[in-house]
Amino acid sequence: MLELRKLSQWYGDHAVLSDLTLKVPDGELLCVVGPSGCGKSTLLRTIAGLLPAAEGEVTIDGTPVTGVPDGLAVVFQDYGRSLFPWLSVRENVALPLRRRGLPRAERRAEAERILDRVGLSGAARRHPWQLSGGMQQRVAIARALVCRPSLLLMDEPFGSLDAQTREDLEDLLLQVHRNDDTTIVFVTHDIDESVYLGDRVIALSPGPGSRVVLDLPVRLPGERDQIGTRGLPEFVELRAEVGRTVRTPADPSGLSGPPGA
């Protein structure tokens, strides 16, 4: 169980998160939406142990997070810069396997297996700078999935993908989630996506001092499929509810800004 207790974060005297309390049970896929600049990436960095909590605490199974927790994988929002350009795609993806003490040949094979699943089997020997943005993003996703993390943090991981690839990867993520029982915190600015993927959706208020303004369990059939699920009346209703919360009258364009702005 991942728990945030009265978590606050500042950059200098600029309040980013204030008094955030949240429980994420094991194996839940939690989607986080909120306007640009409200502190979603800051939240993930705090959970990852990369940024110490200014106030309050983050615990995993009751133990406070002080450094990078065990079994963690992160897909950073700035995926391009998170890759190592001097390593091939395969070497990048195999990096997390070093801690598992696997022999080199097995690391390679695992990396190729996961690359195949994100549709990049042809790019294994190329270098990240030879790939398109969407391909780089998939390399970053493959690198996160390859070590079968128990906690997976993803920061707008599908932002640069075309509609078809995006749907494929959404379904891949759901499959991984189901098979490995991974706890996933998934940040997105796409309301549809949050409802389609999430077991639960939370929305953060616009900053400064963001807090949780919506905490919505998604009660859709566990088995989801791109066309059927999105057509369900419950889906449409949930989507409308998240949309209403996020697009408050005070900030009509909150979510339509470009990601990473």
Add this chain to the structure above:
Amino acid sequence: MSRVAVPGVSGVPDVSGAAGGRRAAASAAARGALLRWAVLAVAVLVWEAAARAHGSVYFPPPGRIVRHAYDLWFSGPVAHAFLTADAVDNILPSLGRMAAGFALAAVAGIALGVAVGRSRRAYALCNPVLQFARAVPPPALVPVFVVIFDFGTPMQLASIVFSAVWPVLINTAEGTRNTEPLRLDVAAVLRLNAAERLWLLFLPSALPRIFAGLRLSLSLSLILMVFSELLPGTADGIGYTLTDAQSRSDLLTVWAVLLLLGALGYLLNTGLLTVERRLIGRGREGTR
């Protein structure tokens, strides 16, 4: 169109496409190289003509200088790779000292540079010292080492190392310090250990800066190699050949040595650039 390539028929449109473009680029590069050599050739010809017309003993024509250099150093037996006894006695010891000094400076500079660059505190503390050390004109250090080591190889080596180490050290430290912070976070999440961080993150990040430093260090090594051999008490070396020829008013040899040093500097730098290009993939600069 048939899939069998019929030369001159279905092959034609392809050539005008990508292959044609590549060929055009290659021929442009060839033209550029030709032009550079042409400029060099013209410069040498003008020099030759002017020197001959003037007939001054101080400025012999380049043809004679090259001829003299050849007689002096490169007309030896095949078994010695055409090197003469003079070359074996003077050029090789110089090159040996320079290589040893440069290698020591490079290893020490990279190792210390990474150590300094990895820690914000160490960088802040060491930076003034480094800037000061770099600001001292390297040849001014030589008298210090003469006092410490007396004349001879240890003094020459020390002079080279202590002059050439600063550019590598400073550039490596800065390159390491500018490692993309997000990649440090990635390394933390991936739990890379110290050695992996060094090999997979810090050194590759700093590599372009390391090579910038190495190029400076290489030319400093050459300078200090010659300079330390100019001092009295030296028994061999390129610099010794220079002072010896000067004392005998043998200007032709002096010019030959200058030509040799220029060629050496050019070749060494070209070699280093080749290594750099191999290590740092093409297009890397295009990504950040």
